[in-house]
Amino acid sequence: MATAEPLLEIRALCKRFPARAGREHPPWVIRDLTFSVAEREFLTIVGPSGAGKSTLLNMLAQIETASGGEVRFQSQPIALDDPKALSPGLACRIGYVTQEDNLLPWRTMLQNVLFPLAVQGRLTPETRARAETLIRTVGLAGFEHHYPHELSGGMRKRAALIRTLVYDPPVILMDEPFGALDAQTRTQLQQDLHQLWIGGRKTIVFVTHDIAEAIALGDRTLVLSPPPAHVAGEHVIDIPHPRDIRAIMTHPAFAGLYERIRAQVH
Amino acid sequence: MTALGEGRSRDPADLRWSQAASTLRARGDQVIVLIVLIAIWQTASLALGVYWVGSPWGVASRVAAGAFSGDLLRHAAYTALEAAAGFALGALPAAALPFALRRFPIATAIIDPFMVGGYGAPKLALAPLFILWFGIGIESKIALVAITVFFIVYFSALAGVRALDAKLVQMAQVAGAHERQVVRHIVLPGAVPYIFTGLRIAMPYSIGGAVIAELISSNRGLGYLVQLGAMNFDTTGVLAALTAVTLIVFVGNWSVNAAERRLLRWRPPADLRLQAGT
16 A cells, blocks of 8 residues: 555655754754655654654645755655745645644634635635534534634644645645543544544544554554654554544554554654 | 533533622722722812812812813813824824734834834924924824824734744645735734734823823813913813813723724633733
8 A cells, every 4th residue: 555656755854953053053853764655545653752753744744944855745846945935735735733723713613614715715615515514523513603712622623623624635744633632532533533534535644652543543654763863663554444443452453563663662 | 422522611601690790899899999089189179278179079060061061072072083083093004014014024123223212202292393393283183192102002013913823824824825814814813912902002192192282282172171271270170171081081991992802702701801901
């Protein structure tokens, strides 16, 4: 599956942040990172905190420059060296669900979900209906006219998630989107995401520090080394879809995968 | 889905009750403070005589008489007009400028010392100059109010633009928003609370500026009434005019707060109350 025509290719990607005046050059955050993502693949990436996982996604989302290397989307190289040449979201082809929900506090939940469609000029009865379906799917029906401060953390995460799903970008990057949630809500959202992915089969790059989550959701899991980050291991998760996330730990393949991945995460 | 039940646990009816109760309590305490202040005023008036300090009752009846005859109302309306016109003329460009300069940090940095100088300079000292330039009519008063309001609102709008959450901008850009949409949907709404802080501070200054300009040279307005009262050794008249000034400040303040409440419905209520200072 992963060997099919790659949708996204990352070759020898490097990153270090610019030096501040009077200090020596900061160390590399990412060094010679190479991997590819196949179309319709759910790729999970685990790594220790500070391994540059968010930085990697920021570069793929084109909100941050790279210090070297190459990224290709559908075989087309992406300019990553000049901040002025960056095109955030690559013309709406790469969606990004960040760690924080980043909902606009002055917009209601529904207005937040419709925001990408509104700025892209794609608000039609069909897209609105799609938004309503997604809102119902993740259990937010009835909260359309609530402002973000009136929603719980889990509800805000859901709203942020479907805000990206609603405009249907071919690739979606996710940066520990369920990080700060309680276990119950987290499992529920994982199940929701899995269901949505089964239904739509997007290409998803999902970053997490939780190995169980990486196994539960992924087709394939990459392990990043401590900084400077490079790929320390690759694991194909051969658990058939659709999966029952709640019971994933009881799957015979789980324990072995968990052990092998854990051994590589430092 | 199962996680639906995690809304707010506080009963909204309960919350509204306790809020209403605390508002009522605050209002009651405010009335007590008002009574104490009037008592002090009355004592001063009794001790020094109405010649030096007009009594509260005398001032109240003078205000009422002036209101009924329309005399006081006419002067008050004139002052309010100056203040409102100057307020709009100063606040609008002041609020717009930081947005226009958002993409040009160098321009903002170049004008910064001049803005700081303008902010710090005693604008009231400009009143004689403005009267020289614009005459003793309404124009010089509007100019003075506008320049007073301008610097206050400029710095609060600038703070609002600078407090912008870069993550929200990135989110919007990834979602496909262009620069103009970013300004309209992210920068502007985020800066509105800051702009209102500036407007609320500038509001009494606008009325004060108008009154001071009238004090220096005018034949209309509440400042003129103050001046006239002082020349005639009529402290009751002076205090009546000042009472009218205070009432205008209250109305102005209330208008700013009402506009803010309307525009900032999205804020958590506690936040809003803190901002409004009530």
